[in-house]
Amino acid sequence: MSVLVHRPSGESVPATSRQASAARARQLFIGSLLVCPLVLFLAAAFYYPLAYTLAESVAPASGTGWTLDNYVSFLGSRDGLGVLALTLWLAFAATLLSIALSLPLALYLRRRFFGRRAMQFLMMLPITIPALVGALGLVILYDRTGWLNVVLLKLHVLSEPLAIDYTIPGLILFYVWMFFPYGALVIMSGLGAIDPALEEAGRVMGAGPLVVFRRVLLPLLRSSLWAGAVMIFLQCFGAFSVPLLAGGDHQPIGVKIYRVANVFLDWPQASAMAVVMGIIQAGLVIAYQRAGRGRHTA
Amino acid sequence: MTGGSALRAGLVIAFVLFITLPLVMILLEAFGADWFGVQMLPAQWTLKWFTWAAQTVDLTGVLLNTVEIALLATVFTLVIAIPAAWAIARYGLPLKSVLIGAILFPRMIPEITFALGVARIFYAIHLTNTAVGIALAHVILAAPFAVVVLVSTFEGMDARLLEAGAVLGCGPLSLFRRVTLPLALPGIVAAALFSFLASYNDFVLTLMVYGADTVTLPVQTYLSLGNGYLSVAAAISTILLLPSLLFLLGMLRMVNPENLLGGLKGA
Numbered sequence: 001m002s003v004l005v006h007r008p009s010g011e012s013v014p015a016t017s018r019q020a021s022a023a024r025a026r027q028l029f030i031g032s033l034l035v036c037p038l039v040l041f042l043a044a045a046f047y048y049p050l051a052y053t054l055a056e057s058v059a060p061a062s063g064t065g066w067t068l069d070n071y072v073s074f075l076g077s078r079d080g081l082g083v084l085a086l087t088l089w090l091a092f093a094a095t096l097l098s099i100a101l102s103l104p105l106a107l108y109l110r111r112r113f114f115g116r117r118a119m120q121f122l123m124m125l126p127i128t129i130p131a132l133v134g135a136l137g138l139v140i141l142y143d144r145t146g147w148l149n150v151v152l153l154k155l156h157v158l159s160e161p162l163a164i165d166y167t168i169p170g171l172i173l174f175y176v177w178m179f180f181p182y183g184a185l186v187i188m189s190g191l192g193a194i195d196p197a198l199e200e201a202g203r204v205m206g207a208g209p210l211v212v213f214r215r216v217l218l219p220l221l222r223s224s225l226w227a228g229a230v231m232i233f234l235q236c237f238g239a240f241s242v243p244l245l246a247g248g249d250h251q252p253i254g255v256k257i258y259r260v261a262n263v264f265l266d267w268p269q270a271s272a273m274a275v276v277m278g279i280i281q282a283g284l285v286i287a288y289q290r291a292g293r294g295r296h297t298a
Numbered sequence: 299m300t301g302g303s304a305l306r307a308g309l310v311i312a313f314v315l316f317i318t319l320p321l322v323m324i325l326l327e328a329f330g331a332d333w334f335g336v337q338m339l340p341a342q343w344t345l346k347w348f349t350w351a352a353q354t355v356d357l358t359g360v361l362l363n364t365v366e367i368a369l370l371a372t373v374f375t376l377v378i379a380i381p382a383a384w385a386i387a388r389y390g391l392p393l394k395s396v397l398i399g400a401i402l403f404p405r406m407i408p409e410i411t412f413a414l415g416v417a418r419i420f421y422a423i424h425l426t427n428t429a430v431g432i433a434l435a436h437v438i439l440a441a442p443f444a445v446v447v448l449v450s451t452f453e454g455m456d457a458r459l460l461e462a463g464a465v466l467g468c469g470p471l472s473l474f475r476r477v478t479l480p481l482a483l484p485g486i487v488a489a490a491l492f493s494f495l496a497s498y499n500d501f502v503l504t505l506m507v508y509g510a511d512t513v514t515l516p517v518q519t520y521l522s523l524g525n526g527y528l529s530v531a532a533a534i535s536t537i538l539l540l541p542s543l544l545f546l547l548g549m550l551r552m553v554n555p556e557n558l559l560g561g562l563k564g565a
Binding site (some may be wrong): 108241 | 310313314316317318319320321322323324327337338377378379381382384385386389390391392397400401403404406407408409410411412414415416417418419434435437438441445499501502505506516519520523528531532535538539542543545546547550
């Protein structure tokens with residue numbers, strides 16, 4: 001939208017506009033000064049270390065120049081691909097299960113009832129407390145000699161204790177505990193944005209609760225479900241504390257990077273893995289944001 | 299009770315147990331003795347794991363380290379985030395979205411991916427194993443979120459109120475004290491709380507830059523676990539847990555949980 005201003009050619013720019021542009025220049029100058037400390041800090045403490053990691057990942061073992069050896073030994077090896085496959089599988093399975101848990105929970109929490117606030121509090125617990133504490137609690141609860149097994153053995157549901165800690169299904173369960181609230185929160189806010197009149201219209205037209213859910217709510221919730229799933233997936237992909245404590249021999253990429261750097265002291269190799277991990281995660285975020293924008297403009 | 303509502307009650311109870319039991323375990327492990335793997339409840343209640351922690355791993359020193367680092371990180375974060383957020387919100391800077399993207403990027407990739415480089419560089423300039431160094435590392439995590447909170451606070455401030463103050467005869471100083479500050483304070487407090495928690499709770503980055511003099515609660519929890527002292531680790535965890543619980547209780551009194559998204563959490 002533009003307003004046409006007819007100005008006789010040759011007329012000098014009014015003094016007020018010159019003052020305005022001077023004020024604008026001053027404002028930009030002060031604004032840049034104010035942003036400076038933060039930008040310089042992040043450049044020095046975040047972007048420079050990131051660049052350092054990138055440089056270290058392509059540095060040859062001896063001499064000058066650069067090499068992709070560290071990437072080849074990670075991405076070209078059975079072990080390395082196994083690490084990536086494990087990381088993605090854990091994230092994928094935990095995301096599916098989390099959404100399956102979040103959707104009914106969000107629907108249930110939508111109604112006002114006694115204890116709703118308490119349920120919301122509980123739901124926020126796993127993502128507010130330090131991940132390490134959550135991981136420790138999970139490991140204790142699901143240990144071979146932990147509470148769950150003791151109870152199930154006493155009730156004679158089991159004759160042998162279940163192995164949950166240090167197994168892949170156990171890790172998936174722990175990821176669900178720790179990360180499902182991200183999905184539930186997104187779905188809850190999506191549900192909140194849906195006009196109740198739409199459901200009512202469905203009901204008035206004679207649709208049962210299941211049909212209203214499938215034909216009215218689910219289509220409206222699709223973008224929230226996607227958003228929640230992506231949030232959970234990203235969290236699972238970057239998980240560290242849970243697999244560090246509860247993974248045992250199953251080490252997804254985050255833990256592997258830490259071990260390669262701190263135990264094997266192979267920093268160039270760890271750096272290459274960190275770059276791969278960062279690129280995958282950033283790629284997912286950017287692809288997701290693109291998709292979000294596409295939906296809004298379409 | 300009908301079948302449907304019994305089923306619903308059962309599911310709700312199962313969900314509540316699923317969420318709370320891991321934390322109940324931490325408490326049992328921290329305050330109980332002679333039970334694990336044998337009984338449902340501890341045979342005796344005790345504070346001995348806390349005493350153990352105080353004696354063997356200098357729990358007080360660790361707690362003081364953690365709080366000192368968290369306070370430093372909060373101050374550093376506010377000092378650089380407030381002016382930046384003010385400028386972003388009110389000065390019409392060019393390339394605003396690029397700038398915000400660059401500020402938020404540290405929260406978009408997993409901590410471990412940049413923790414390696416931070417460890418290398420901080421080591422080279424002798425910042426590892428110092429409170430200031432670890433606090434600076436935590437600012438990387440705290441600043442992006444603080445900026446988001448502060449920008450939305452500053453953008454929401456009604457410029458007309460500031461003008462009204464000026465028209466009614468406030469000088470710049472009293473305008474700041476009587477109008478600007480009260481409007482901005484809730485956002486600043488929220489940013490400070492988030493920053494404190496992000497630092498207090500941080501494990502991954504700290505693990506890469508801590509040293510013998512700067513062990514924090516999360517690191518000590520992990521170290522005690524590695525040494526096989528499960529109960530001591532649980533005792534330390536209960537202290538580690540407290541600020542997050544208080545924060546969550548306080549937040550839920552004020553805002554809807556849906557609005558808290560994108561918060562504090564590390565991996």
